[in-house]
Amino acid sequence: MHKNDIITIYGSNPSTMTKAILETIDFETLLPNKNASITLKPNLVVAVTADSGATTHPEIVIAIIEHLQKKGYSNISIVESAWVGDSTKEGFRVNGYDRISDRYSVPLIDVKDDEYVKKTVGKVTMEVSKTILETDFLINLPVLKGHCQTAMTCALKNMKGCISDRSKRLFHTLGLHTPIAALNAVRSADLVIVDSLNGDLDFEEGGNPVQTNRMFATRDSVLCDSYGAALLGFELRDVPYIGLAEELGVGTTDLKKANIIQLNEPSDEESARPSGRVTYLAKHTEPDSACSACYGNLIHALKRLDEVDRLSAVDIPICIGQGYKGVNDPSKVGVGICTRGLGKSLPGCPPKAIDMIAFLKKLKA
Ligand code: SF4
Known part of the structure; x- marks a missing residue:
């Protein structure tokens, strides 16, 4: 998989869609070392299930673990923290991660309990999860959805679950955009697999999901968010952290250079049923x-x-x-x-x- 590839797939079965993406990626070429530590970073910002439009479908996590373990990778963990004031452990429980952890012997790491390493980029100093910094290969599993303060959230902003609550508060004080870009300059994902099945219309905590029955994957978090922004109807200027991350060398916003690999055609088998707002x-x-x-x-x-x-x-x-x-x-x-x-x-x-x-x-x- 090349850095400018964006692999897209349509459907309503997150498990088979994820496996099809992974087969296309050829993971063993990306990460030949079977003993490498691999971290899965879902979005469990609040303790609600994926049908709300807020959190990553757990079937995606299961499909990745099964695929990687079948290929011989054994050092896999799941790392996340909920937003300030919510419990990550409750998010794990509500979404069945305790069972996933037991069944596949994959540890769950709550960043709120982790050790932190101070990192500074420009004028932003933040406390970043030691586990995230030490992982060999980071797979980011964001939900593409609206966000009331930053217009949208996807790969770059999902990394906010990798810092301390104190740093999360600081990020909000600093207006989110500059610190989100800075965080990704410290550590961004090696692979992003986006849950764009039914992300929320405009709030990261969900409640008004918009069914889109789509997933996509890329190695470049900036390219990922640039593509996600276009899908949601945002110009890059509407989401400043994307361009700021590009300036810090995290990736490219140039969608003209993206190589879109479409694995199948969209289908009307599950036509959208609008609800809520x-x-x-x-x-x-x-x-x-x-x-x-x-x-x-x-x-x-x-x-x-x-x-x-x-x-x-x-x-x-x-x-x-x-x-x-x-x-x-x-x-x-x-x-x-x-x-x-x-x-x-x-x-x-x-x-x-x-x-x-x-x-x-x-x-x-
Ligand atoms: S409704 Fe028609 S144009 Fe739209 S995705 Fe389906 S086949 Fe394509």
């Missing part, structure tokens, strides 16, 4: 057998427009889905290649939210 955005859509990844991107695009009071530009329902294949109706507007026969249509399968936003803004330009 997502429902008011769904009113602007006219789905017919829409693939979840496509529909989820449209929901995020509409949310971004709503944030800048541009939702009024969308004054007719946006058609989306495989049901529009072969439909020729000049009065309708749609997104995705399936709607190519409509009066106005955005190509792509699925189009990213960032492209949908540009298209929708032009409707009432």
Whole structure:
């Protein structure tokens, strides 16, 4: 797997999707030393299950452990800490990590109990988990989701679970962006496998999941977040820590140089069922057998427009889905290649939210 590869897969089975990604990566080439210490860093920011849109699906963790142990890697651990005020151990318990730990003999390490090493990058001094610093190979397993302060969270921000609670408080005092970039300059992931199955619309603690039925993997955390931002409809300037991390040499934001390896096609077998706050955005859509990844991107695009009071530009329902294949109706507007026969249509399968936003803004330009 090259540094600029982004492997994407669609579906609703996190276990088989993860295994397909790992087969494509050829892990043994990435890490030939079978005795190397491998750390899995999921997102358990709060003690809720993955259907909330906040935390990493545990099936992904299980699939990685099974794959790696089958290949002969035995020194694997799971490391995480919940946000300040929440219990990591409760997050482990609620998501079944205690059973995972027992079954596969993989230790669970709560960073809140870990030793820390002080690290300074620029003007930011932080206490970083000793376990994380000493690990040979770090696999970051973030959830791609919205965030009320930093617009979105994915690989770079998920590393915040690797520092002390005292440093987490300091990060918030410093406005998050500069310290998140600095932390990743100290230690960023060797491999990122993103849970983008149903990340939350706008809050890291979940509650309004948007079904997208997608996972992707990359070795570059900056490239990962640049791609994630585009999927959610954010410009890089909306998420300053991504560019700051690039300036510190963590990776590249240049998506033009990314090599997207798509393992399968999106499918409408699990069409999205909007719920919670997502429902008011769904009113602007006219789905017919829409693939979840496509529909989820449209929901995020509409949310971004709503944030800048541009939702009024969308004054007719946006058609989306495989049901529009072969439909020729000049009065309708749609997104995705399936709607190519409509009066106005955005190509792509699925189009990213960032492209949908540009298209929708032009409707009432
Ligand atoms: S363009 Fe059509 S086939 Fe492609 S993701 Fe969208 S709905 Fe699915």
